[in-house]
Amino acid sequence: MHYTKGHQAWAQAAAQELEIVRDIVLVQQNRSLPSVADVVVFDPYHGANGFALPSTDNPLMALFTTPPQSDTVISNHHSWLQLLILHEYVHLVHLSQPTRHRFRQLIRDISDIYDLTSAMMPRWVAEGYATLLESKITGRGRLFDNYSEAIIREFARQGALPTYAQLNGGDNRYLSDSMAYLLGARFLAWLESTYSEQKLDAVWTRMQAVKKRDFEDAFQGIFNLSAAVLYQRFTAEYTYQTMQVAAKRAPLNDTLWTTTKFSVHSPALSPDKRLLAVIERDAQGRSHLNVYSTSDNAEAKKKFVARQKQLLEIDPNDIADTVPEVFPKERLFSLPARGQRGVRYPHWQGNDTLLFVSSVRDTAHPMVFSGALFSWSLSTGKVTQLTENARIRRFTLSQRAQKIYAEQVQFGYSQLVEITLGTNHVKAITHRELGTVYDHPVLNRSDDKLAYLRVKANSNWQLVVRDLVDGSETLIPMPQGYQYLAQPQWDMVDRSITFVAGRAGLLDIYRYDFELQTLYKLTDGQYVFTYPLYLSKARLLFLAKTAQGTQLRVFNIGNTPEVNAISRFTPMPRASSTGVLLPKAERHHTPLPSQPYDIWRQSTSLAVGGQYHSIGRSLLHVGITGSDLLDLLSWQVGVTQDLAGDALSGRFADLRYVGQYANWHAKVFDTRFSAPFRSQHHGKHSQRRRGIFLQAGTSYQAEHWRLDTHLAGQLGDERTDVERDDLRWSRFALSHRWFEDRQSVAFGSHMSWHWLQGKSGEQSWQGYDLSARLFGRVDTFPWYISGKYQQRHNVFMALGGLESPIADNNSHVNTLFIPELSMAGLRGSQYQQFGGGVTWRANRPWLYYHQHHLDRQLIGHSYGLRLSTKIEKGSWLGKFAPAGVSNLRVDMGLSRLSGASISDENSVWLGIWYDLR
Structure with a gap:
């Protein structure tokens, strides 16, 4: 284990979890690593990630300590540390197996390049199998994640599941890079259930045979059909089952609010409701903080009518374009992100200033980036950095007190803090411990109650409301059997709180009424719902993920059914029925010996x-x-x-x-x-x-x-x-x-x-x-x-x-x-x-x-x-x-x-x- 300064506690817990994971994977796979792996623990860009470099003699995994947020496809776990270690270790065991051909293995032993290239598989195979085992061995993971399932079902409902040639991703389609994980794991799980686990496992054994085979050769020899042919069968079955579920759902009485070009997230309405700020990303990954008028775009409609009139004047027998469902809102301001530093989580400070988070270089560690708070004046265009070394992610603003309440992540620990603007004074609101993560703090309009999401080891995400006067906390009840929880939002009079929750492979918008102490379900799985936002007391704006990108849609809140089956506690049911399961995440406090990094521990290669x-x-x-x-x-x-x-x-x-x-x-x-x-x-x-x-x-x-x-x-x-x-x-x-x-x-x-x-x-x-x-x-x-x-x-x-x-x-x-x-x-x-x-x-x-x-x-x-x-x-x-x-x-x-x-x-x-x- 190698760790950067400040990460010793996280690294020690990871070291002990690694040994547990190794033993479980050995039982489940009957395979282990041929060599001792190097594991690097650090936090380079304040984001949840990791990677593995397979090798028969120099295997390595890198673990990024910042935990994932609630509205990501990797938020379904017993603990981030456990899920990350399992996923990357499976990569090494799966891809680092030595070949049984002595001469080829000899070359692998003396040449790192040949060794690394020999370990490569199609991306969907490598990532899909690690995602499959991450889910089977924990009973959580992306295979059993409601958010992931809702996304794949929406693609299937639109007939937009990627082809086999597109499965590796890397092109400009929406969410294409995620499909190797989400759809690859589901295809491999389908192969195991349709045929057997032993048949799929035989493919990996054949790839290390004396006879040289790539994945396609090894697969064809076992299944007598190519992976591409069986993938077509899988997608046909999956689409059919999805359409059957979709046919039972009543349509939502909603309308398109505006058009978007690709991806939109983190909407924020100005206090006077005249402006909407969103983060937009194009197909090339470039992000902008854009501000739109919430009014109808009369000028765009006028230009459309004029174009159609001109068209018919030139050719009276032509047929005019169909009137769009909605004309795009007028974009008034745009702030591009600086490089890959990003621009995230916009929040209004009055009607002319936006606060947001962007990554900056750590003053003490030039190769490390973390989130800092910035302000952007719309009238002057000036951008000002407000915090240094704050290491924050999502935040909410107290307009009266000029304070923000934010999630701070440092050395793998997450906690809520209060930061006074101007002085940069930081005060802890919650204590921190490994395995506990906070997300999405949002103040009510009275500035006396703070709602936020929290997850502890071996439990689901919870919605908590904290009284900032007396410090008391209230857990908001959830629908029975829920697994996904994200994006809480107060209503306009602080009477209720709205959020997105998932169960049975679908996402829905819920509302909890504090006075009536009642939970209501506002939708019925019609979309992949994200970011509900009140346009008015009765109109709710939301973002819907589609195969083409994100849509902004709106519906009127009418009579909604009360949710009777609720859960006030969050037990952790396991979705997997496999006989080999990791134990629940533990708190590893046993101290382990450590020493300074040794540069003389050298590896060599031809x-x-x-x-x-x-x-x-x-x-x-x-x-x-x-x-x-x-x-x-x-x-x-x-x-x-x-x-x-x-x-x-x-x-x-x-x-x-x-x-x-x-x-x-x-x-x-x-x-x-x-x-x-x-x-x-x-x-x-x-x-x-x-x-x-x-x-x-x-x-x-x-x-x-x-x-x-x-x-x-x-x-x-x-x-x-x-x-x-x-x-x-x-x-x-x-x-x-x-x-x-x-x-x-x-x-x-x-x-x-x-x-x-x-x-x-x-x-x-x-x-x-x-x-x-x-x-x-x-x-x-x-x-x-x-x-x-x-x-x-x-x-x-x-x-x-x-x-x-x-x-x-x-x-x-x-x-x-x-x-x-x-x-x-x-x-x-x-x-x-x-x-x-x-x-x-x-x-x-x-x-x-x-x-x-x-x-x-x-x-x-x-x-x-x-x-x-x-x-x-x-x-x-x-x-x-x-x-x-x-x-x-x-x-x-x-x-x-x-x-x-x-x-x-x-x-x-x-x-x-x-x-x-």
Whole structure:
């Protein structure tokens, strides 16, 4: 177990729960992990999540400690800690089984890349099976979740269940990423009930056989039909059963209130009811806080009528468009979220100001983000941050006292707090303990009663009303057999409270009357109801999830039936009948031994790479790479050989250490290469270069910008066909990066300055490098414009060639590796490059153009397609991937080079290698 500061209690409880989960899964699956797993406990972005990296010798799971909120598909559990551990551990056991083919397993043991890729399955299979077992072994989970079931039924009712090809998700359909979990688990459960658990289990056994099989081959051999064919049967049955249930439900007397484009949530009405604030998300995941008028859009109707009139005037025999059910409300204001920080939970402060929560960087931990409170003035457009390190999620505002009551989540603990605006004074309202979570606080209009949701270990979510004067609490009765509970809302006179609850696979809106002490059911499962909101005393606005996105609809509250079967307590019935069940969640208080993180606990892997260049180079890199779990200390040693000749060969050793205050990089290399120098010599020029390179740097990360600086130096020698020179140089570097992401558009800049001095033999030299890059994105299209200037005095720079593990621009400061040019094809003392590029999506090849100047003369142009990417610490995979996967770099390009000083030529290059820079 590895945990960040503050998470020791959560990690200790997780460690004890892991052993219980391991024993239960071993009984249920008759499988266990072939190796000890590393488990990382942390809270990077204040959200409920986790992931697993399967491997036969380096399995890893990451556990995010922030618990899920009440209105999510992962809120149905005995405890978040237990559900998360079970789901991720099943991933490891399911995907990390060794193959029974000895040679393939030997390769898996020595190569992390082969090991990780061999463990991959279709996403719906991996996530669906972990979701299935999470539910079977706990009796809770997404398979038995009313909210999840209501969503899938709504898709089925509309004939919109994804096809087999769409089941893995990842496209722009609404909720497509969730289907691998929700529908994948239901399909696998259908296979077990229609055939048997043993038949499905046999698929996993066949996938690790001596005979190599992928999932489709293994599945077909057991079921005699493809998974796609059986999935069609499953969806047909599921749709039929759903339609039968839907036919028994009376329609709701509701109307469409406004149209939406994709996803809407968290509606909030202004105090005067004239404005509605909502969070809207488009199909690309971009979020905006939008404010609409609640009045009918007369202008939109007028324009529609005018268009139809013009249409018929042009062609009297044409048929006009059908009048829309409703015209979209007028959008008055819009605030885009900044990048992926989000904008959440809008709340009105008067009729001109909105408060909301967005993620900000923790001042003490630059890689950690958490929720902070902001205000947005509609009249001025000014956005102001109101809290620091508050780590809050949903909140409610006391207009009179200028206080907010919010759920605060820190180190896995959830509690309600009172925060005084202006002073940022924080006062705890509830105590905190692992397993107890609070959500959705909402004040009544008198500011004397606070309603909120609470869940304790092994119980359902409860709706609690707390008297802020005497501190007493009242539990609101729920319908018998309920499981899902979300989004409480006071009525306009504080007489009743409305909420959404789920039972029997359906969601409904309920209202509890405090004076009559009676629970009423306002709907009958007609929609996937979310966020009920009072437009007036008798009109209720709600959000309905559909296969196309979210609708805003409204209905009049009439005579509603009283709910007689109610539950004032929340026992935890298990939905699963399986014989292997996890025990209920426990409070684990037994202290366990701990020690500081050990960077010397290293894992190693075979590191094989290769590079090809059409100009005449085929490099093979073979070595060993290693790192600790967090990649703080990483290293590689290896050899490089040119398979097409003697253009480049040598040996190298690389070492990198990421410290708390400084980063270190050391490199030892012995390189031999020969290449033509077109402007000075005929034939080839042989060279051997040996050296020791050392760099130490530090950085400062702020909200939108980063400052880096480093000192570097090298000692070595260089031998040519005719002489030997000692080489040494030193470098001071400073760089600045700024980036602002407004989702639909983004802008950034990166500027760096290097000052160098050195000595080659008896000749001293100096130089400097300047570079500037403007970059950004318009919609989904990234772009950049760049410029570079490099100057040397008393020494030449060699231009051209591919970077490689033994020779790169960082440690070879007088060799400028430019893949469009052949290795050391040109020499000069001054180099300039200008250019730009564009691509259609992030991590796709760039269409680029570069202009090259040498010694104040334009020598050529290069243009084409190129891509350079690296699995690095900025990504989740790079942060925790095993040594043989992290730091893996891919370079490829297709280029045309032309100019007056160089011959025209086309070049293609491809490289896959390890880069520790």
